[in-house]
Amino acid sequence: MNLKNIRVVLVNPLYASNVGAACRAMKNMGLNDLALVAPRCDVTTHECQQWACHANNILKKRREFATLAEAVADCELVAGATARPGLYREHTRTPRDWAPRLLAATATGHVALVFGPEDNGLGNDDLALCTQLMRIPSSARYASLNLAQAVMVVGYELFTATKRFKIPTERTAEAPNGMREQMFKMWRQGLLEIGFMEEQMADHMMLGLRRIFSRGPLSENDVRILIGVGRQMQWCAGEMRRRGAVPPRAKTKP
Amino acid sequence: MNLKNIRVVLVNPLYASNVGAACRAMKNMGLNDLALVAPRCDVTTHECQQWACHANNILKKRREFATLAEAVADCELVAGATARPGLYREHTRTPRDWAPRLLAATATGHVALVFGPEDNGLGNDDLALCTQLMRIPSSARYASLNLAQAVMVVGYELFTATKRFKIPTERTAEAPNGMREQMFKMWRQGLLEIGFMEEQMADHMMLGLRRIFSRGPLSENDVRILIGVGRQMQWCAGEMRRRGAVPPRAKTKP
Numbered sequence: 001m002n003l004k005n006i007r008v009v010l011v012n013p014l015y016a017s018n019v020g021a022a023c024r025a026m027k028n029m030g031l032n033d034l035a036l037v038a039p040r041c042d043v044t045t046h047e048c049q050q051w052a053c054h055a056n057n058i059l060k061k062r063r064e065f066a067t068l069a070e071a072v073a074d075c076e077l078v079a080g081a082t083a084r085p086g087l088y089r090e091h092t093r094t095p096r097d098w099a100p101r102l103l104a105a106t107a108t109g110h111v112a113l114v115f116g117p118e119d120n121g122l123g124n125d126d127l128a129l130c131t132q133l134m135r136i137p138s139s140a141r142y143a144s145l146n147l148a149q150a151v152m153v154v155g156y157e158l159f160t161a162t163k164r165f166k167i168p169t170e171r172t173a174e175a176p177n178g179m180r181e182q183m184f185k186m187w188r189q190g191l192l193e194i195g196f197m198e199e200q201m202a203d204h205m206m207l208g209l210r211r212i213f214s215r216g217p218l219s220e221n222d223v224r225i226l227i228g229v230g231r232q233m234q235w236c237a238g239e240m241r242r243r244g245a246v247p248p249r250a251k252t253k254p
Numbered sequence: 255m256n257l258k259n260i261r262v263v264l265v266n267p268l269y270a271s272n273v274g275a276a277c278r279a280m281k282n283m284g285l286n287d288l289a290l291v292a293p294r295c296d297v298t299t300h301e302c303q304q305w306a307c308h309a310n311n312i313l314k315k316r317r318e319f320a321t322l323a324e325a326v327a328d329c330e331l332v333a334g335a336t337a338r339p340g341l342y343r344e345h346t347r348t349p350r351d352w353a354p355r356l357l358a359a360t361a362t363g364h365v366a367l368v369f370g371p372e373d374n375g376l377g378n379d380d381l382a383l384c385t386q387l388m389r390i391p392s393s394a395r396y397a398s399l400n401l402a403q404a405v406m407v408v409g410y411e412l413f414t415a416t417k418r419f420k421i422p423t424e425r426t427a428e429a430p431n432g433m434r435e436q437m438f439k440m441w442r443q444g445l446l447e448i449g450f451m452e453e454q455m456a457d458h459m460m461l462g463l464r465r466i467f468s469r470g471p472l473s474e475n476d477v478r479i480l481i482g483v484g485r486q487m488q489w490c491a492g493e494m495r496r497r498g499a500v501p502p503r504a505k506t507k508p
Contacts, residue, residue, distance in 0.1 A: 021400060024396070024403075025399075025400070027396040028393055028397070028403070029393060030393040051400075054396050085422055089422075090422060090423070092421060096414070097421075135421055135422075136410075137410070137414050137421075138283065138413070138419070139284040139413070141281065141284070142278070142281040142282055142308050145278075145279075145282050145406075146275060146279070146307070148403070149278075149402070152403045152406060153407070156390075156391070156407055156410075159393070165391035167347060168343075168346065168389075169344070170344045219345075
């Protein structure tokens with residue numbers, strides 16, 4: 001897999017803002033080879049650069065071609081994005097479906113991702129050059145994505161399919177049982193001492209608290225915070241007693 | 255699962271173009287409840303409407319709030335998007351990871367998807383209100399997505415996780431063996447008659463053609479087209495013979 005071998009090809013783009021935004025989407029998703037086929041907008045404007053934001057390097061080293069055939073001549077696979085149905089578009093698959101095959105081909109050669117103009121999308125002449133057709137899942141009420149948004153979704157699917165992105169993980173996913181039991185012991189004692197519950201109800205109440213704290217994962221850091229809360233309850237109750245106060249509930253019983 | 259219960263919340267957005275583009279992305283992905291928290295741009299401009307395109311209805315019925323707390327007060331889950339790392343952001347997951355839980359919650363109540371301002375993203379005060387943190391997979395070289403692009407990716411993950419989108423499928427995925435064999439028979443005869451191959455090489459050559467035609471799926475429509483080609487080769491060869499011509503290769507043998 002080599003994302004460097006993926007070329008984004010925009011056919012006859014109409015708005016410089018979309019070309020710029022497509023550059024940013026490409027860089028976000030680890031792509032950097034941009035080809036424009038006979039653009040109908042001026043991509044040297046400040047507006048276009050603003051939309052590209054920190055992806056101006058991609059905009060600068062873009063290549064322009066007179067025809068789609070020239071832009072993809074050296075590509076092993078050519079995947080065209082289309083939202084239109086039709087007899088010769090029935091073998092369309094989603095970008096997620098195609099991603100493994102497209103990525104596999106990048107090991108040996110170039111792969112083109114082709115996007116049509118904002119006003120009409122890819123025509124049949126363009127689709128004839130495509131070895132794969134892609135349809136981005138979208139609502140039937142408004143199926144057509146903005147050009148740069150379509151580049152983002154397809155780029156995102158290829159980028160995530162590389163499985164190279166690792167979400168930062170917590171140092172410990174779950175605290176070990178011994179730590180959790182130490183926490184429950186601190187809480188049981190603390191809750192008794194501050195007068196939240198009486199001894200005869202304590203086991204019952206602790207089952208409720210065990211349920212609450214087992215709804216989701218608890219990391220070692222989480223449990224350390226909660227142990228600190230239990231300890232502080234006990235400290236506070238001790239200070240209170242030392243000053244002659246009696247917890248409200250404890251008062252009701254001898 | 256009820257996409258109607260998903261609210262997109264944009265905190266202090268700076269550019270009307272992004273708010274408009276976010277509306278379009280929402281409609282593309284079946285979402286329609288937009289809340290703005292103290293926007294810093296004029297979303298009543300023609301520019302904003304142009305970016306919303308056919309999603310102007312979402313822009314029109316947006317609600318505005320002074321604070322994030324008010325915008326999400328009635329939400330069961332509040333999922334905030336953040337690309338920044340940090341101690342209290344370690345439990346971040348990808349939108350794809352969170353999608354099943356967020357969708358499940360829409361069955362009983364509202365779910366908010368919260369996106370920070372273009373210049374700074376969500377701050378710690380905003381994140382404190384979030385029950386889930388989301389990090390969109392992106393390149394380490396340029397991790398920060400455009401606001402509307404982030405709305406698109408998160409909306410896309412939720413929309414695709416509903417599994418309601420069905421890609422148009424071909425009427426027949428694979429033609430049955432009998433049809434394929436009829437096709438190979440037509441081709442064998444046709445290729446012999448037009449002089450592409452001689453009888454003693456025919457079986458060998460047909461193995462090559464079988465390999466070519468089994469690289470990918472062949473639908474019934476595909477096979478019908480190929481049967482037509484085989485038939486036409488035979489017709490053409492017959493016309494040729496009737497006019498006294500002899501195929502070039504056949505000439506070399508008696």
